[in-house]
Amino acid sequence: MSQNKIRYKATIAGKSYTIIGSRPEVHLKMVAETVDEQMRQIESLSKDLDPERRAVLAAVNAVSDQLEMQIKMMEMQNQLDELELKLKEIQE
Incomplete structure (x- = not known):
């Protein structure tokens, strides 16, 4: 199973990280770039926050976005199920 994992070196908030995952490198790159961007945005809004608090806020934002999706x-x-039911009723 470990043969499907890749290592991706990223810089997030000025620090180097090695991300290990089974997704394609382009995916890992996009994730790292998005996290870095969010960290920079949070820093620009609240310069007095330490990096750990900025990271927690970035995680909260990510989970919030995930739940919304x-x-x-x-x-x-649900809409698809309703449409399929209507289509079935029409076909009968």
Whole structure:
């Protein structure tokens, strides 16, 4: 299983990290760039926050975005289910 994992070296908030994952390198790069961007945005808004607090806020933002997307996916699945039911009713 470890043969599917890749190592990606990234710089986030001025520090070097090695990210190990099974996603393609382009995905890991986009993730690292997004986290770095969010950290810089948080720093520009609240310069008095230490790096650990900025990282926690970035994590909170990421989880919030993830939950919002999950809600949207569930809503879309419900709409799809309703449309499939209507289509089935029309076909009968």
